[in-house]
Amino acid sequence: MTEATRRAPGTPCWVSLMVHGLDVTQEFYASLFGWEFAPGPPQLGPYVRALLDGKEVAGIGRLPADRHLPVAWTPYLATDDADATAEAIRSACGTVGVGPLVAGEEGRMAIASDPVGAVFGVWQAAAHTGTAVHxxxxxxxxxxxxxxxxxxxxxxxxxxxxxxxxxxxxxxxxxxxxxxxxxxxxxxxxxxxxxxxxxxxxxxxxxxxxxxxxxxxxxxxxxxxxxxxxxxxxxxxxxxxxxxxxxxxxxxxxxxxxxxxx
Known part of the structure; x- marks a missing residue:
């Protein structure tokens, strides 16, 4: 087991999943991986952080009832400046779908897609540096x-x-x-x-x-x-x-x- 700290820009630092049934999904991953859960930033809506031995490993949130989006795990890539990265994404023919926005004291984030449509996140760490153990x-x-x-x-x-x-x-x-x-x-x-x-x-x-x-x-x-x-x-x-x-x-x-x- 290795504990991780702040990542260099461009390094995957977190994974998150948005689902319709948050409770059922927590039960599935708790049984499969042994995860426990703690509340995440309230700014992100119904959202929990998955824990192993008290250390954060991933996030799971609930999709709004009227949003029929694909359910998929999304990696977040580290950045020192989420706003500058969002502008770089647009300039390189990518799309910024959400943000950049502040997630409380945890950091600043955005959700984007590359030119072929693959979705990924951007994370500018503050209190939350990402997956704490791997x-x-x-x-x-x-x-x-x-x-x-x-x-x-x-x-x-x-x-x-x-x-x-x-x-x-x-x-x-x-x-x-x-x-x-x-x-x-x-x-x-x-x-x-x-x-x-x-x-x-x-x-x-x-x-x-x-x-x-x-x-x-x-x-x-x-x-x-x-x-x-x-x-x-x-x-x-x-x-x-x-x-x-x-x-x-x-x-x-x-x-x-x-x-x-x-």
Whole structure:
């Protein structure tokens, strides 16, 4: 378990989910990840922070009854100036849908989408610096942008200053099998972009995928089903991990992953 502090600009620092049934959703994630909950900033409406051992790991809020928006996990990228970042997003052909606005003494936030429509948040930390712990069961450990191709990475380079690193070619010297880039901040990997072409889900379009660490991927996938969710991609072996893609009872999709320990 590693505790985190204030992140460098461009680094994912928080994940949040907006749902219709807040109580039912809390029960699902409490049973799956062992989360407990505490009230969040009242400015955000009905909103709770998920806790592990008293440390904040994620947020869940209730959508207004008249808002029929897709239910999805949203990563927030750190910034030192939410207003300047919002202007940079607009200048780079992105869209700012909410904010920037003040979340009490916690910080300043905005919700935006990139040029291909993938939604993400922007967080300027004050009292709340973001996810307080990672690397243990129930904590977000990675975020990946899934799009038709990786050209959208240029938007993040312009807005957040990300560096990019291509997937390493295959061992036989041929081209990389996947259209995939790693986003780096100060030379450190912080997220990835994967181009899937025509395999992009038609019902979701380009989107950010949040990965949560679990103790046992197979057991966690089975537990998702028992709790009323579903398995979209069954457990399988990835690069140094075992992972599965699942959805909660309201349809929010996320990946559960057991990272191999050296």
């Amino acid at each position: 690397g243990t069961h129930g904590t977000p450990v990675w975020n990946e942008l899934v799009a038709r191709d990786t050209a959208v990475s240029k938007f993040y380079q312009v807005v957040f200053g990300h560096e990019t690193q291509a997937l390493v070619p295959s061992a036989d010297g041929g081209p990389a099998e996947e259209d995939r880039l790693t986003l780096l901040v100060g030379g450190r990997p912080v997220a990835s972009v994967r181009g899937v072409g025509q395999a992009l889900p038609r019902d979701r379009g380009p989107h950010w995928m949040t990965y949560f660490e679990v103790e046992d991927t197979d057991a966690a996938a089975q537990r998702v089903v028992e709790l009323g969710g579903r398995v979209i991609r069954p457990p399988g072996t990835g690069a140094g991990c075992r992972e599965a893609t699942v959805a909660d009872p309201e349809g929010a999709v996320f990946t559960i992953v057991r990272t191999e320990r050296g």
